Amino acid sequence: xxxxxxxxxxxxxxxxxxxxxxxxxxxxxxxxxxxxxxxxxxxxxxxxxxxxxxxxxxxxxxxxxxxxxxxxxxxxxxxxxxxxxxxxxxxxxxxxxxxxxxxxxxxxxxxxxxxxxxxxxxxxxxxxxxxxxxxxxxxxxxxxxxxxxxxxxxxxxxxxxxxxxxxxxxxxxxxxxxxxxxxxxxxxxxxxxxxxxxxxxxxxxxxxxxxxxxxxxxxxxxxxxxxxxxxxxxxxxxxxxxxxxxxxxxxxxxxxxxxxxxxxxxxxxxxxxxxxxxxxxxxxxxxxxxxxxxxxxxxxxxxxxxxxxxxxxxxxxxxxxxxxxxxxxxxxxxxxxxxxxxxxxxxxxxxxxxxxxxxxxxxxxxxxxxxxxxxxxxxxxxxxxxxxxxxxxxxxxxxxxxxxxxxxxxxxxxxxxxxxxxxxxxxxxxxx
Amino acid sequence: xxxxxxxxxxxxxxxxxxxxxxxxxxxxxxxxxxxxxxxxxxxxxxxxxxxxxxxxxxxxxxxxxxxxxxxxxxxxxxxxxxxxxxxxxxxxxxxxxxxxxxxxxxxxxxxxxxxxxxxxxxxxxxxxxxxxxxxxxxxxxxxxxxxxxxxxxxxxxxxxxxxxxxxxxxxxxxxxxxxxxxxxxxxxxxxxxxxxxxxxxxxxxxxxxxxxxxxxxxxxxxxxxxxxxxxxxxxxxxxxxxxxxxxxxxxxxxxxxxxxxxxxxxxxxxxxxxxxxxxxxxxxxxxxxxxxxxxxxxxxxxxxxxxxxxxxxxxxxxxxxxxxxxxxxxxxxxxxxxxxxxxxxxxxxxxxxxxxxxxxxxxxxxxxxxxxxxxxxxxxxxxxxxxxxxxxxxxxxxxxxxxxxxxxxxxxxxxxxxxxxxxxxxxxxxxxxxxxxxxxxxxxxxxxxxxxxxxxxxxxxxxxxxxxxxxxxxxxxxxxxxxxxxxxxxxxxxxxxxxxxxxxxxxxxxxxxxxxxxxxxxxxxxxxxx
Numbered sequence: 002x003x004x005x006x007x008x009x010x011x012x013x014x015x016x017x018x019x020x021x022x023x024x025x026x027x028x029x030x031x032x033x034x035x036x037x038x039x040x041x042x043x044x045x046x047x048x049x050x051x052x053x054x055x056x057x058x059x060x061x062x063x064x065x066x067x068x069x070x071x072x073x074x075x076x077x078x079x080x081x082x083x084x085x086x087x088x089x090x091x092x093x094x095x096x097x098x099x100x101x102x103x104x105x106x107x108x109x110x111x112x113x114x115x116x117x118x119x120x121x122x123x124x125x126x127x128x129x130x131x132x133x134x135x136x137x138x139x140x141x142x143x144x145x146x147x148x149x150x151x152x153x154x155x156x157x158x159x160x161x162x163x164x165x166x167x168x169x170x171x172x173x174x175x176x177x178x179x180x181x182x183x184x185x186x187x188x189x190x191x192x193x194x195x196x197x198x199x200x201x202x203x204x205x206x207x208x209x210x211x212x213x214x215x216x217x218x219x220x221x222x223x224x225x226x227x228x229x230x231x232x233x234x235x236x237x238x239x240x241x242x243x244x245x246x247x248x249x250x251x252x253x254x255x256x257x258x259x260x261x262x263x264x265x266x267x268x269x270x271x272x273x274x275x276x277x278x279x280x281x282x283x284x285x286x287x288x289x290x291x292x293x294x295x296x297x298x299x300x301x302x303x304x305x306x307x308x309x310x311x312x313x314x315x316x317x318x319x320x321x322x323x324x325x326x327x328x329x330x331x332x333x334x335x336x337x338x339x340x341x342x343x344x345x346x347x348x349x350x351x352x353x354x355x356x357x358x359x360x361x362x363x364x365x366x367x368x369x370x371x372x373x374x375x376x377x378x379x380x381x382x383x384x385x386x387x388x389x390x391x392x393x394x395x396x397x398x399x400x401x402x403x404x405x406x407x408x409x410x411x412x413x414x415x416x417x418x419x420x421x422x423x424x425x426x427x428x429x430x431x432x433x
Numbered sequence: 434x435x436x437x438x439x440x441x442x443x444x445x446x447x448x449x450x451x452x453x454x455x456x457x458x459x460x461x462x463x464x465x466x467x468x469x470x471x472x473x474x475x476x477x478x479x480x481x482x483x484x485x486x487x488x489x490x491x492x493x494x495x496x497x498x499x500x501x502x503x504x505x506x507x508x509x510x511x512x513x514x515x516x517x518x519x520x521x522x523x524x525x526x527x528x529x530x531x532x533x534x535x536x537x538x539x540x541x542x543x544x545x546x547x548x549x550x551x552x553x554x555x556x557x558x559x560x561x562x563x564x565x566x567x568x569x570x571x572x573x574x575x576x577x578x579x580x581x582x583x584x585x586x587x588x589x590x591x592x593x594x595x596x597x598x599x600x601x602x603x604x605x606x607x608x609x610x611x612x613x614x615x616x617x618x619x620x621x622x623x624x625x626x627x628x629x630x631x632x633x634x635x636x637x638x639x640x641x642x643x644x645x646x647x648x649x650x651x652x653x654x655x656x657x658x659x660x661x662x663x664x665x666x667x668x669x670x671x672x673x674x675x676x677x678x679x680x681x682x683x684x685x686x687x688x689x690x691x692x693x694x695x696x697x698x699x700x701x702x703x704x705x706x707x708x709x710x711x712x713x714x715x716x717x718x719x720x721x722x723x724x725x726x727x728x729x730x731x732x733x734x735x736x737x738x739x740x741x742x743x744x745x746x747x748x749x750x751x752x753x754x755x756x757x758x759x760x761x762x763x764x765x766x767x768x769x770x771x772x773x774x775x776x777x778x779x780x781x782x783x784x785x786x787x788x789x790x791x792x793x794x795x796x797x798x799x800x801x802x803x804x805x806x807x808x809x810x811x812x813x814x815x816x817x818x819x820x821x822x823x824x825x826x827x828x829x830x831x832x833x834x835x836x837x838x839x840x841x842x843x844x845x846x847x848x849x850x851x852x853x854x855x856x857x858x859x860x861x862x863x864x865x866x867x868x869x870x871x872x873x874x875x876x877x878x879x880x881x882x883x884x885x886x887x888x889x890x891x892x893x894x895x896x897x898x899x900x901x902x903x904x905x906x907x908x909x910x911x912x913x914x915x916x917x918x919x920x921x922x923x924x925x926x927x928x929x930x931x932x933x934x935x936x937x938x939x940x941x942x943x944x945x946x947x948x949x950x951x952x953x954x955x956x957x958x959x960x961x962x963x
Contacts, residue, residue, distance in 0.1 A: 012887070020959075044888035051449075051515035052925075053893050060887045060902055062723065165514040198508065296886050301950050304959060318952040325884050327927040330510030330604075334884070334929055381929035384882020384949050392953075409881055409932050411923050413606035 004028045005310060006088060006098035008078050012296055013277025014104035015039045016303025017310070022069050024311040029070070030096060032088070034077035036128050038063060042106075043296055045131045046158045050165040055128075081252040083270045100310055103249070103260055103268070103275040104303070107242035107294050116212030121220035122236040125159050134162075137235050141168045144234040148172075148223050150209050151240030152179045157192075157328050159237045160201050171202040171231050173209055179328075185341055185362050187351045188376055192328045194357065199329050212236055242294050244279040257281055259292045264316040266306045274310070276302035286319060288338055295324060321391040322374070323384055331358050336387035337374025339364045347373060350397070350428060352421045354379075361421055365397035372400045380417070381409035401425045449518040454502035462495020472564040473549065482567035489585075493593040500597035509604035511925055513894070521848065522714050528848035536845030543836040546579040572625070573632025580641070584624055587707065591619045594710035601713075607920045607933070611699060615706035618645055623703050639666050642673055645701050647680045649740040650862035652835055656827070657751040686869060692935055693876025694866035695918020704856060707844065708896065709919060712852025716896035716921065719851035725898055729858050729915065731795070736834055737864040738799045742806050743830040745769055749810050750824070763811075770807050773800065784872045787942065834859065853896040857915055867914030875935040876918065878911035880904065882949035885930045891922035905930055908946040 005021055007014045010033035018029050044058040066073050077091040081101065088096050109124025111117045121137050123130055138144035147163045149156050152174030163170045176182055178189025179196060196203050208226045215221035222232040244259035255261045255269035259281030266274045277299035282291045301319055308315035325334045339362055343349050348367050353360040359379035365372050372395050375387065386407040390400055404418045451459065468488035471478065478484045504512055521527045541548050550560025558566055562577050565585060569577035595616040602608035622645045631641055640662045648654040654677050663670035688696045698705045708716075719725075745766070752762040777800050780788075788796070843855025856863050870876060878901070885908070891901035897915045901922045904911045911922075911931075923931040947959040 041887040041889060043886040044890070047888065047890065050513070051518040052511075052513040053889055054517050057889045057893045060889065060906060297883055297950055300883075300948070304948075304951060305955060308955070308958065313958075315955060318955070320949070320951050320953065320956075323883065323950060325886075325928040330508055332927065332929050381881070381932075384884055388882065388949055409929060411605065411607045411920060411932060412934075413610055415606065 002026065002028050003099045004030065004097065005100050005102065006096055007031045007102040007104055008081075008088065009033060009104035009106055009277070009279075010036065010039045010073070011042060011104060011106050011277060011299060012039075013106075013299035013303045014102065016300045017102055017104065017276060017306050018071050018303075019069070020304055020307030021310055022071060024307060027311075028072075030072040030074060030098075032074045032076060032078055032090070032096070034075070034091075037073065037075045038066070040128065042126070045125065045128065046162050049131060049134060049162045079248055081249060081254070081273075083253050083273060086272070099272065101273045102306065102310075103254075103273065103279055104277045104299070105245040105248075105279045106299075107278040108245045109238050110241045110243050111238060112240065114209060114211060116214060116220065117238065119212055119214050119220045119236075120218055121234055122212060122238060124238045124242070125155055125162075126242060138163065138166070138168060140166055144168050146171065146231070146233040147235040147237060148209070148231055148233045149237040149239055151238065152176055152181075153239055153241060154180070154326050155242075156237065156239035157196060159239055160196065161199070161329050164199055164201065168235075169200075169202070171204065171233070172196065173204050173207045173225065175206065175208050177205055179203070179205075181341055183341055184376065185339065185349055185351070187353065188360060188362055188378065189341075191353065191357065191360050191378060192331065195329055195331055209236075242278065244281070244292065246279055262317075264318075265309050265314060266302060266317050267309075274306055276306050282317070286317065287322075289319070289322065297323065321388050323387075331378050332381065333376065333378050334380075334382055335374065335376045336382065336384065337364070337372070337391050339374040339376045344373075350401075350425055352424050354417055354420070359417060363397060363400065370396040370398060372397045375400070381411075383407045383409045449515050449520070452502060455499055458495050458498035458502050460495070461498055462492050465489065465491030465493075465495060469561060469564070473561045475550070475560050478564065481564050485564050485568060488564075489589055492589060496593035497596050500600045503597075504600045504603075512601050513925065516714075516717060522717070524718060524849055532846055532848045535847065536841055539836075539841040539845050542579055542583055543840060549579050549582065551579050552576070569628075572628045575632060581628070584628070587703070588619050588624045590711045591703075591706045592616055594713065595706075598710050598713050602924060605920070605924050608924060611920065612709065614700045615702075615709060618701045619703055619706045639663075639670065642677075643703070644673070644676060644680075646703070647685060647697075647862055648677065649737065649744065649865070650702070650704070650860060651677075652740060652744065652830060652861075655744055655748050657747070660751075685866065686873070689866050689869040690874050693874050693916070693918050694863070694870045694914075695876065695916075695933070697866055698856060698863060698917035699919045702862075704839065704843070704860065705853075705917060708847075708852040708856060712844075712847050712896070715847045715852045717851070717893050718849065719853060719857070719896050719898035721892050721895070721898050721900050723900075726900075729898070730791070732858045733860065733864045733867075734795060734799060736838070736859050737861040738802060739830055739834065740861040741773075741803055743827045745803075745807065746810065747824065747827045766807050766810055770804060773803060780872065787872060834861075851896055851898070853898075853917070856917065857897050863915070863917075870916070871912060871914040875938060875941070877934060877936065877941050878904075878916065878922065879932050879934050879936075880908050880910065880946075881928075881930045881932070883908065884928045885948070886928055888927060890925040890927065891931060894921050894925050896921070901931065906948075908943075908948040910941060910943050910946075912942050 005027050007018055007030065010031045014031055018031055021027055021029055038059050039061060040055070040058040041060060044053060047053045048055050048058060076094065078088050079091055080089045082089065086098050088098065090096065107126055109126055116122065123133055125131070125134065138147060146169045149159050149170060149172045156172065160170050160172050176189070178186050179192040181189035184192070193203060193205065210224045210226045212220055213222045213224065220233065220236050222230050223236060224230050246256055246260055249256060249260065253270060254273060260268055260275035260279050261283055262268055262275050262280045263283055266276055266280065268275050278294040280302065285291045302317060305315050305317050321337055323336050327333065343364055346366055346368060347364050350363045361380065362376040363372065364374045372390060401422055404421060405416065408416055408418070410416060465488045468484055517523045521531065547553060550558050550562040552558045558576050562579055562582050565577035565582045568585065569575060569581050595612050598612050599609050623643045627641045627643050631639055640659050653659055660674065663674045699709055749762050749766060752758050752760055752765055754761045754763060777796065838859040839855045843859060846854060885905040887902055887906045889902050891905060895901050896919060897917060899911065899913050899916060901911055918933055920933050923933060945960050947956050
């Protein structure tokens, strides 16, 4: 019986395992050093905030794996020997595979800051990071101030986590507005304002120069590029993530920033595949980046790869881009592409409610009126409807006119679509 | 996990202690409760009306002040910080203390009312019940009873904790309106209307009748004393009785078809009302395991069968065949048997494919049991069932289900089993509505394409112990007989994935759904359509 070995039990590894089981009788083994059972990484923040216990983040009951004949090995892979089709574990055990799936995920970026390896400096990616956080920043007596570097999704989560334990936070971001490398400026400023309203000391256009240790080798303060010293007991490194691939350096598998894969998600070595955060596409699909550290991407790659492994070669061919996040109390969803600056020939339509927590930005093609994508803040939208509209290449006028049909807000919620329509017409008339 | 816990205890803990304003608020409420305790121990308070007013105002004020301290200075949004760190809301020491206190209160209330000061044989009330006499005289001109005390405190709890809940979910119109509804129905239908009507001179001993309390939740609706008292009140009583019957056979099915069982369980019902307001702090304690789900399915339907058998037995025993009532015992038994058989046949013919294997076995088994009991009634006459008197069956039901299950366990164990243990495992009304909801309703919770991140907030905060995430992460609609439609799963979802909806029946159950996001060809493949 063919033995499929999967390294990593995050969403990508677990999805490919589940789908292989649905399609076949192959022997499946998942190896993970991080945790015994699959848990939802995106929910780690809620454990720290006390919304959930760690076991609540596990989407399947513990006997699910044995019931589905998925073997779990709780160990660390230190090398992969592709010539012998073997993985070597820290415990000394070797596992022989017929096909190997690398789904090892990410680690936090470190850009060579002085002091970046001090005690009290960390990112937030793994379960171990969370455990470390409980030691360094359990409350505001032990951690009198936290500094967070990098205005991305993990940074804002970490800020919210700290705030839930009343730990003062200074949040340094390089850009003019929060996540403005991705969000158009009005959206970025909306989020910046909201983060500040939660008593976060958010500093735009500010970067960290170095981290200062105390006598015991623990972080004591940071110095910003503008020369300010900020005393703190914790530094959160949230300037993005990169693939977790160092153990593959001598494996013969071709690596760049990530593990290079073709459209079938196969690496340079036959029968070795890579999916999720650690995979790097040789030819990026559409407008997507070659490496996508996104939950949904990991899941969908797992679905596609299971087909290939089970005898139905399937290219990685994702549908329309979508994503979501939550910034403190503001939910964000996006469908299609909205760039921080409109692409050549495109324009943005912005609408923001006077309450300051709801907004919509739409990108469209000026000449053809084609709808390109939408960002919504504080308004829930139906994925299915936007997916269809993008496939049907609806115009921006059609989309704005029928936004109501795409609304996914709970019942009785106030729906601001007439206001949006009115403002859209006003801006169109102004430019016409 | 074990490592993580040890670390926490080594290095200190997250904030879970009460803030100063929360402490002050708690103290205010406690003083209100203390007045009740004084009365309980027969401290003879003068100006009872004033002391009672002070007590109730302090309790309400304490709860509302606590809500203000907790939510007043925070922005609108989800307020679950520290829920699992706080002792009271995570089955800690104080959780157990509260559970034991509540449970003891229920035992005294149901079985030892004299301890509360209930005056026996016409003697006037003393103690706690005596304290409530002024309010009772004001409303209906009669002395209070233990049930009046309970009803008043129950209403006060729903109103004050209702305000707290609305404060907590002020950003969510569904929760605000729904909570307004349970507060209204409790205050008007369960408290003021029946109490005032019972006191009207025009009515002759009109029984306390909460119109929204539908059989079989209201299991004594068809008891002889209740029927006789209703009928003694002429057209008013008759109208109320007919409304009670229409509630079961007409109103309930129509509303459940249109809106799901939530129209009752989380918008109208008193048990649900208490669970959603005073019980809100404990909703996360419900058991999400498949084992608990299995127990739930067998237990709740067994209670329903028990309710049907005991009610049929009671009605049969007093109807007789002598023409005292419009309906004779024989025709009653035959019509019940025919009704249940036809109902079963219709479900079997039209909905068989939607039933799980164990549901089919259960349905057949339960039908056979009920028909067997009816057959025994037929042969054994009106007095007894085997060697049990009918009223003994009925009073066993009242004791085990009406008192122990719904009160002592259902509410007393809020801090241990979560706020909906009775609604989930025991309520026969919920069982009937659940069957309708599963098989004949437009209600469903829809999931939003491929947006689920499996975080587990929805499952954690489901008071009915539904593993919502198990459906959401597959892109399936959630159609569960137990869902009471409280809407909290949708509220706590950080990615806007869940929505309570009433929609067309077609495609309502979509267990073949796949998550959105892929190339359409692959999605068809995944869903087995290709």
